[in-house]
Amino acid sequence: MKNTLILGLVVGLFGCGDQAQEGxxxxxxxxxxxxxxxxxxxxxxxxxxxxxxxxxxxxxxxxxxxxxxxxxxxxxxxxxxxxxxxxxxxxxxxxxxxxxxxxxxxxxxxxSGSYDTEYKNQIDAMMQEYRVKVQGMQQAQRQARANNDAQAFQTAQFQMMDVAKKTESELKALIREASPSLAAFYGLQMIDATQNFEFIDSIATELQAEMPENFHVESLLSQVATKKSLAIGKEAPEIALENPDGEIIKLSSLRGKYVLIDFWAAWCRPCRAENPNVVRVYNEYSDENFEILGVSLDRTREKWLGAIEQDGLPWLHVSDLKYWRSQAAIDYQVNAIPATFLIDPEGKIIAKNLRGASLEAKLKEIFG
Known part of the structure; x- marks a missing residue:
């Protein structure tokens, strides 16, 4: 679960104990x-x-x-x-x-005796159980790869997705039960913000009403405000950048299609490793009202075009060759790649950071 924000609990201390029997x-x-x-x-x-x-x-x-x-x-x-x-x-x-x-x-x-701590400990136990399950499935994937067993590898991938979905649902229910409290705030750090913005926003609203001056809550509200413009259901910001031929391609020109905006770069190893998967799903769904707009964060034209040719990427490509200062990266608040945004025919964001099995599953859900 990425870019997700996890709080490191801390706190112990020096100081003089108050002898009054209060507190x-x-x-x-x-x-x-x-x-x-x-x-x-x-x-x-x-x-x-x-x-x-x-x-x-x-x-x-x-x-x-x-x-x-x-x-x-x-x-x-x-x-x-x-x-x-x-x-x-x-x-x-x-x-x-x-x-x-x-x-x-x-x-x-x-x-015992602390409502919030008991919820925090339940959250910790749930996440520990999830990590143990994921480790087992990762081991299964490594074994499948070593055995060159594509079916077993895919099965482990989908099992991991099912476990993640189930755990996320249970975690959200526990957070909702604990809200409004710092235990709920703590649990939000385990939630994928890109896929659960409305849920996080609703909990943040409850926390603001309960403890508006708490600095943890103030930080959360600031993050929510920043992410709100890119929430699921919001209209995707316009992208207008040059393609390899120097022509301006606008995201809005693709209205009427499902569009995967794929932020990547020639220098990004995870992006290059993911490209074969993206090519495979593109070939499967390109005739189904589906397009990909690759937005490169490269700095040189030569490396950008070289990677497109080497990886055989047949979709639309644009870039301003400004690295992390790319206007599109700024508008989409991209600070790590690969990063993807799936846009519906009306130009609204319907999913984020899909790749591998999750991308395939979403497109299968849409196109059958």
């Missing part, structure tokens, strides 16, 4: 806490990890501290630099219980 009570036990060890609570602030408070751990490993939390934030508890436990606290919790092994980065830990 969120954080209690628990550390099984393996060395004599002279330290335990800090940290918070994720706008400038990174900030010291927040200390935990006094007694010889038996027990601790109890009241944390003065004024607004929802991401935290972490750092046990002796060995094990770090991530939390989301709002300040409304009565008592949060944290038990941990304490001396191993992968050691046992459990948290």
């Amino acid at each position: 969120v009570k954080l209690t628990g036990n550390v099984e393996q806490f060395p004599t002279g060890g330290f335990a800090y609570v940290e918070r994720v602030g706008e400038n990174g990890i900030e010291p927040f408070d200390t935990l006094n751990v007694d010889p038996s490993g027990d601790f109890s501290e009241y944390l003065n939390i004024e607004k929802p934030a991401f935290f972490r508890v750092n046990f002796n630099g060995k094990q770090i436990i991530s939390l989301i606290l709002t300040g409304e919790e009565d008592e949060v219980v944290l038990n941990a092994q304490g001396n191993d980065p992968r050691g046992f830990s459990e948290v």
Whole structure:
């Protein structure tokens, strides 16, 4: 799942514990806490990890501290630099219980009493299960490639797509259940923004109403505003660039057709590796009201045209040879390639970043 935005939870810290019996009570036990060890609570602030408070751990490993939390934030508890436990606290919790092994980065830990943290942990567990499944299917693809078994390779590809779709659906349901909260914000970092803009926009709206001044939410809203012009269902920005013969080709001139806008370059290895797949689907659907507009981010005409000839790319090609400063790349907010946008006959964006099996599946859905 790419360009997708994943938040690195952090936060543990230094600082002086408030002796007043106010705030969120954080209690628990550390099984393996060395004599002279330290335990800090940290918070994720706008400038990174900030010291927040200390935990006094007694010889038996027990601790109890009241944390003065004024607004929802991401935290972490750092046990002796060995094990770090991530939390989301709002300040409304009565008592949060944290038990941990304490001396191993992968050691046992459990948290109760924090609504947001429990949702975060469910999200983490779901994504870990997904990663394990994907690793298995990637291994199957490698084995199929080694055996030159195209059918097995394709089967593994489609299985991976099915697992990704199912996981995304379950994750969205969990995010919706957790919203509005920082747990929902955390879950959004796992969602493919290009394919789920409306969902992300709806959650962002709920978060804005709940915590408008939270800097995480402000950052999310800024990203949503930037992406809104290129959301699924929006009209695709015009492209008007020269083809290899020096003629101006406009995207709008292709109205009435399904158009795959393919941002690529001769120097882009993943693009070149993907080209045989694109050639195959183009040959299959070029008679079905389907066209491709290749937008090159090359810097020299020679390399651009050389790659078109070498890879045998029979579709329309345009470029202003301005690399990442290409006007089309700027208008489409392209900062990595290959990048694709599928446009319907009315000129509206209906899919993004399709390639390989996902491109084939989408075109089969459209043309049967």
